[in-house]
Amino acid sequence: MLKKYILPLAMIALFASCEKDDNKVDNPDDGHEEELITTVRLIFTPTLVIAQSDTFEFVDTDGPGGNSPTVFDTISLNANEIYTVSTEFWNESEVVPENITTEVLDEDDEHIVCYDSDNATLAVTRTDSDGNYEVGLSSSWTTSTVSMGSITVSLKHQPNVKDGTCAPGETDVEVVFPFKIK
Amino acid sequence: MIFNVSIGQTNCKYTLSGTVLDEHNSEPLGFALIVIEGTVNVTTSDSLGRYTLKNVCAGTNIVHCDHMGCERIIDTINVQSNQNHNFHPEHHVNELGDLVFTIQRKEIETQQEKTLSKEAIDQSTTQQLGDALKSMQGVQNQSSGTNVSKPSIHGMHSNRVLILNNEIRQEGQQWGTDHGVELDFTTTNSVHVISGANSLAYGSDAIGGVVILKPAPLRRRHGIEGKVFIGGESNGRKGVTGAEINGNFKAIPQLSYKLQGSLKKSGNVHTPDYFIDNTGLEEKNYSWAVGYKASNYGIQFDYSDFNAEYGVFSGAHIGNLTDLNNAFTAEQPNTANEFSYDIQRPYQSVSHEMIKAKSFFYINDSNKLELIYGRQFNQRSEYDSHSTEDEPDFNFNLTSHTVDAKYTHHGKWQHQYGIQGGYQANTWSGRYFIPNYEKYAIGAYAIETIKKGKHLVDFGLRYDFNYLNVYYYENGSLLKPAHEFQNINGNIGYSYKLTDSLSFHSNLGTAWRPPAVNELYSNGLHHGSAALEYGDQNLNLEQVINWNASLEKHWKKWDLKTQLYANYFSNYIYLAPTGETQLTIRGAFPVFEFKQVEATLNGIDLEVKYALHSKVDIEFGSSFIRANNLTNNNFLWGMPADEYNSSIQYKPNFGKMFQKTVFELNFQYVSRQDRFQADEDYVDPPKGYGLLNFKAYTKLNFKTPLTLFFNVNNVLDVSYRSYLNRFRYFTDEMGRNFTFGIKYNFEINEHHHHHK
Numbered sequence: 001m002l003k004k005y006i007l008p009l010a011m012i013a014l015f016a017s018c019e020k021d022d023n024k025v026d027n028p029d030d031g032h033e034e035e036l037i038t039t040v041r042l043i044f045t046p047t048l049v050i051a052q053s054d055t056f057e058f059v060d061t062d063g064p065g066g067n068s069p070t071v072f073d074t075i076s077l078n079a080n081e082i083y084t085v086s087t088e089f090w091n092e093s094e095v096v097p098e099n100i101t102t103e104v105l106d107e108d109d110e111h112i113v114c115y116d117s118d119n120a121t122l123a124v125t126r127t128d129s130d131g132n133y134e135v136g137l138s139s140s141w142t143t144s145t146v147s148m149g150s151i152t153v154s155l156k157h158q159p160n161v162k163d164g165t166c167a168p169g170e171t172d173v174e175v176v177f178p179f180k181i182k
Numbered sequence: 183m184i185f186n187v188s189i190g191q192t193n194c195k196y197t198l199s200g201t202v203l204d205e206h207n208s209e210p211l212g213f214a215l216i217v218i219e220g221t222v223n224v225t226t227s228d229s230l231g232r233y234t235l236k237n238v239c240a241g242t243n244i245v246h247c248d249h250m251g252c253e254r255i256i257d258t259i260n261v262q263s264n265q266n267h268n269f270h271p272e273h274h275v276n277e278l279g280d281l282v283f284t285i286q287r288k289e290i291e292t293q294q295e296k297t298l299s300k301e302a303i304d305q306s307t308t309q310q311l312g313d314a315l316k317s318m319q320g321v322q323n324q325s326s327g328t329n330v331s332k333p334s335i336h337g338m339h340s341n342r343v344l345i346l347n348n349e350i351r352q353e354g355q356q357w358g359t360d361h362g363v364e365l366d367f368t369t370t371n372s373v374h375v376i377s378g379a380n381s382l383a384y385g386s387d388a389i390g391g392v393v394i395l396k397p398a399p400l401r402r403r404h405g406i407e408g409k410v411f412i413g414g415e416s417n418g419r420k421g422v423t424g425a426e427i428n429g430n431f432k433a434i435p436q437l438s439y440k441l442q443g444s445l446k447k448s449g450n451v452h453t454p455d456y457f458i459d460n461t462g463l464e465e466k467n468y469s470w471a472v473g474y475k476a477s478n479y480g481i482q483f484d485y486s487d488f489n490a491e492y493g494v495f496s497g498a499h500i501g502n503l504t505d506l507n508n509a510f511t512a513e514q515p516n517t518a519n520e521f522s523y524d525i526q527r528p529y530q531s532v533s534h535e536m537i538k539a540k541s542f543f544y545i546n547d548s549n550k551l552e553l554i555y556g557r558q559f560n561q562r563s564e565y566d567s568h569s570t571e572d573e574p575d576f577n578f579n580l581t582s583h584t585v586d587a588k589y590t591h592h593g594k595w596q597h598q599y600g601i602q603g604g605y606q607a608n609t610w611s612g613r614y615f616i617p618n619y620e621k622y623a624i625g626a627y628a629i630e631t632i633k634k635g636k637h638l639v640d641f642g643l644r645y646d647f648n649y650l651n652v653y654y655y656e657n658g659s660l661l662k663p664a665h666e667f668q669n670i671n672g673n674i675g676y677s678y679k680l681t682d683s684l685s686f687h688s689n690l691g692t693a694w695r696p697p698a699v700n701e702l703y704s705n706g707l708h709h710g711s712a713a714l715e716y717g718d719q720n721l722n723l724e725q726v727i728n729w730n731a732s733l734e735k736h737w738k739k740w741d742l743k744t745q746l747y748a749n750y751f752s753n754y755i756y757l758a759p760t761g762e763t764q765l766t767i768r769g770a771f772p773v774f775e776f777k778q779v780e781a782t783l784n785g786i787d788l789e790v791k792y793a794l795h796s797k798v799d800i801e802f803g804s805s806f807i808r809a810n811n812l813t814n815n816n817f818l819w820g821m822p823a824d825e826y827n828s829s830i831q832y833k834p835n836f837g838k839m840f841q842k843t844v845f846e847l848n849f850q851y852v853s854r855q856d857r858f859q860a861d862e863d864y865v866d867p868p869k870g871y872g873l874l875n876f877k878a879y880t881k882l883n884f885k886t887p888l889t890l891f892f893n894v895n896n897v898l899d900v901s902y903r904s905y906l907n908r909f910r911y912f913t914d915e916m917g918r919n920f921t922f923g924i925k926y927n928f929e930i931n932e933h934h935h936h937h938k
Contacts, residue, residue, distance in 0.1 A: 024609060024618075025607045025608070025609055025618050025619070025620050025653060026618070026620075026653050026662070027653070028609070028610070028617060028618040028653045028654055028655060028660070029610065029611045029612075029614075029618075029655075030655045030658075037767055038767065039767075040767065058767060060765075060766060060767050063706070063707075063766075063767075064706060064707040064714065064764075064766035064767065064768060064771065065705065065706035065707055065714045065716075065764065065766065065771075066705070066706065068764070068765065069765055069766075069767075072765075154504075157501070157567065159527075159567060160518060161516060161517065161518070167508070167516060168516045169516075170499050170500060170501040170505060170567060171500070171501030171502045171504060171505045171768055171769070172501055172768065173767050173768060174501070174502050174504060174767075174768050174769040175767060175769075176769075
């Protein structure tokens with residue numbers, strides 16, 4: 001009598017305990033990357049003369065791979081000027097562009113923006129702080145003589161390892177902008 | 183019971199006869215003892231497995247069949263006339279009592295097989311599958327960090343190796359090396375590794391070979407047996423525990439059950455110089471089975487659930503080539519250098535559920551039917567170091583159904599015919615890596631075996647058809663491309679067994695696999711590796727022609743085992759550098775594309791054992807692989823380097839209390855892989871290394887035995903990097919590691935009447 005029930009019960013238990021799989025194979029996701037960064041935007045405001053702000057960008061709307069970057073500006077600056085620069089990161093792969101800068105700011109103790117110029121005619125210092133270390137979303141750029149070069153703008157993610165330098169962590173952004181000082 | 187032998191009485195005039203056949207392969211089993219319970223009516227089977235019991239009384243008879251190395255069978259037979267009844271004992275490695283039978287049956291007769299001893303399986307309790315199998319010559323551990331590992335057979339792994347766990351082909355996200363094998367190795371009772379493309383009955387795609395893992399069979403005698411074990415490792419402060427009970431009902435001797443569970447927990451492991459950050463793991467697994475087994479038919483249900491969380495070394499999470507360069511030029515990783523059990527981002531969370539239903543039926547003495555259905559559900563979530571929300575960055579669900587119908591005939595010719603069908607569906611969410619797909623597969627095979635004296639020949643044919651339907655969005659529109667692949671495999675094998683001291687096997691066969699979905703559809707930055715990887719939708723199937731030959735010879739003091747193999751591919755699929763770089767917001771990345779090339783992969787495995795003394799054995803083993811890309815006239819990427827093993831075993835006799843005591847000192851030397859193509863990798867292969875390992879094992883001979891082991895891996899605390907570890911760019915391997923384990927086997931017997 002026992003044996004009459006054990007096998008059917010086992011079968012029911014077996015199939016009832018199955019985890020569910022979703023059946024939307026033929027209706028796939030269109031893909032969504034958390035915190036994808038497609039755009040680096042640098043907004044320059046001169047401090048010694050009164051003039052309009054200038055914006056320079058790197059834009060790769062479909063993210064790494066796929067199509068080539070659509071915008072890759074040369075940063076064009078005036079000689080002997082001091083600019084305040086605000087650096088922004090955007091995800092423009094979505095219909096409504098997402099401002100990643102605010103997320104970086106929310107986690108400013110895990111992030112640092114680094115500026116590395118290959119020519120002494122352009123010097124950059126970070127002007128903001130997370131309380132302990134600089135962040136670099138705001139910076140001051142000082143130009144001297146007419147010249148050309150390149151500057152590497154990078155965003156580092158440094159959870160638990162931020163020490164004020166650019167060495168630790170993972171690189172989220174690294175764009176080598178050419179610059180010319182007129 | 184009443185002593186009821188009453189020859190001459192009219193109701194005891196019947197004859198019970200039949201054959202005793204191996205449950206597994208229908209080989210006749212001679213010298214089995216057949217007894218009618220409560221009587222002295224006893225007989226043994228002859229060399230062809232036949233038996234005859236005369237003077238059997240009418241009515242219900244309980245008949246026992248015992249065969250050495252097998253579980254006792256107790257069948258209830260209602261006798262009303264002269265009757266035929268067959269027994270199908272199942273080989274079982276009995277750990278209880280002081281005699282341990284280690285009769286290992288082979289899976290394929292014409293093939294050399296590599297197995298792990300019971301003791302080696304015990305000593306692998308705390309390890310992952312890849313680690314456990316690497317002691318076999320020609321088998322390596324292909325890994326991504328310390329938690330993700332899989333076996334590599336003769337330089338082939340992932341999609342080229344078929345893993346058959348409890349008779350079901352393990353289906354997971356096995357593309358690439360960054361996904362492990364999602365199974366609980368503590369349930370494994372026996373391991374067979376078949377190297378070479380000769381496994382038609384298991385699948386068409388075992389290009390490198392098959393790993394066959396089997397749990398303990400259900401108990402078929404009244405009572406309950408079981409085991410409880412705990413184990414630990416000093417490095418990572420790992421703890422492993424588990425238990426298994428296996429029982430059989432007295433009231434219904436055909437009905438058996440099994441219940442098993444295990445837990446694993448580990449924290450950050452350390453190299454000789456530093457902790458490898460975020461390398462903790464956690465596993466929670468359980469399984470159960472119920473089976474009903476009559477003399478000529480049976481049915482069994484199995485369920486298993488595997489759940490794991492694996493920390494991914496935080497220093498291996500790199501953003502671009504600059505990070506990668508910093509990582510491999512750094513003296514030590516720029517990550518937290520402390521112990522912790524916490525698993526933080528990045529980590530993987532995986533579960534694997536399997537259900538299985540199996541039935542078999544003996545049509546008659548020599549014909550058997552089997553039907554196996556399996557459903558697997560594999561879920562994988564990967565969490566990057568980035569997001570702070572609790573959402574995974576990407577998520578895969580893979581559901582697989584397999585059906586396997588098999589007919590075997592045992593006779594002068596052994597026939598094995600089978601049909602296999604499969605369906606698989608993959609869905610994903612989060613960041614794109616591979617698309618959704620549905621895969622349909624069907625295959626049919628026939629294998630014939632004939633044995634004549636010392637010679638055995640087998641040959642077989644297999645046909646497979648695969649249909650792959652892929653679903654993905656491109657520029658906002660849904661694309662549904664389909665792929666069809668079909669092919670025929672053939673195999674011919676020969677084995678010559680002069681005596682137990684000399685045997686020779688040779689096998690020629692083919693295997694093929696359809697390109698995996700990542701090889702067809704990868705598109706973009708590969709998670710964690712600084713490369714842009716592109717699939718090719720026009721890839722064709724990959725087929726290998728494999729030849730292997732092996733020789734085993736035993737002299738009085740010497741043992742020799744060697745295997746030679748050669749593989750030829752006209753269309754080997756691999757990820758090839760294009761030489762181009764592509765600019766992204768993270769900098770420039772090299773571009774890789776999946777390509778097919780003509781390739782050969784040849785090698786030799788060698789094992790020599792010498793009995794220096796009755797208690798001391800010396801062993802030497804080595805494996806060499808030579809793999810060439812004939813299209814480029816260069817080397818194939820990522821192949822295991824030459825490996826040498828030497829060990830000395832001391833088997834002292836500490837009296838009756840200690841059984842199977844072994845002390846072993848082992849030195850493994852892995853040379854640097856010098857056969858590589860410079861532009862295919864960011865860094866040249868790491869230098870060679872030598873590791874000293876120590877093992878101690880014993881079995882305390884209580885009424886129910888207690889197994890103990892204590893191992894030290896990397897005794898000299900050597901800093902090294904393995905070429906077969908994808909994380910070799912970022913960190914050294916684990917340093918010295920003390921491992922221990924205790925296993926207690928128990929048995930609760932319900933006493934039944936014994937014949938004396």
